Amino acid sequence: MTDPNINCVKYATRDVFIGLLHAEEIPLFFQIKYILNMDTQWLLCGKMLVPVAYKKHYHAYRVIFDNDWTVVKPGDEIDFQALDMYSVDDNLCVATRCCTN
Numbered sequence: 001m002t003d004p005n006i007n008c009v010k011y012a013t014r015d016v017f018i019g020l021l022h023a024e025e026i027p028l029f030f031q032i033k034y035i036l037n038m039d040t041q042w043l044l045c046g047k048m049l050v051p052v053a054y055k056k057h058y059h060a061y062r063v064i065f066d067n068d069w070t071v072v073k074p075g076d077e078i079d080f081q082a083l084d085m086y087s088v089d090d091n092l093c094v095a096t097r098c099c100t101n
Contacts, residue, residue: 004035004037009074009075011044013035014031015082016049017077017080019072019078027078027096028048028051029063029083030070030077047068047070048065049063050066058088061096064092
């Protein structure tokens with residue numbers, strides 16, 4: 001199974017979720033690279049996306065990949081809806097669903 005539905009949330013490789021909130025409630029994003037099932041325990045393996053700037057015009061954070069691998073249990077993410085990641089002027093951006101001041 002490549003895209004499991006765990007606790008009513010569909011996970012797929014390349015999906016981006018808010019992994020946690022950093023100081024001042026700036027989100028740290030997590031992109032799934034691998035989905036593993038080890039002894040009936042699902043694990044999401046991927047890379048953190050660290051915000052370096054907020055692009056107000058796009059309602060998106062410009063992000064860079066962290067070098068380290070991260071493992072997250074499904075359900076530990078802040079929000080259960082996958083976010084869009086795209087490239088703007090050779091910069092990776094993660095779109096937010098609502099406007100941020």
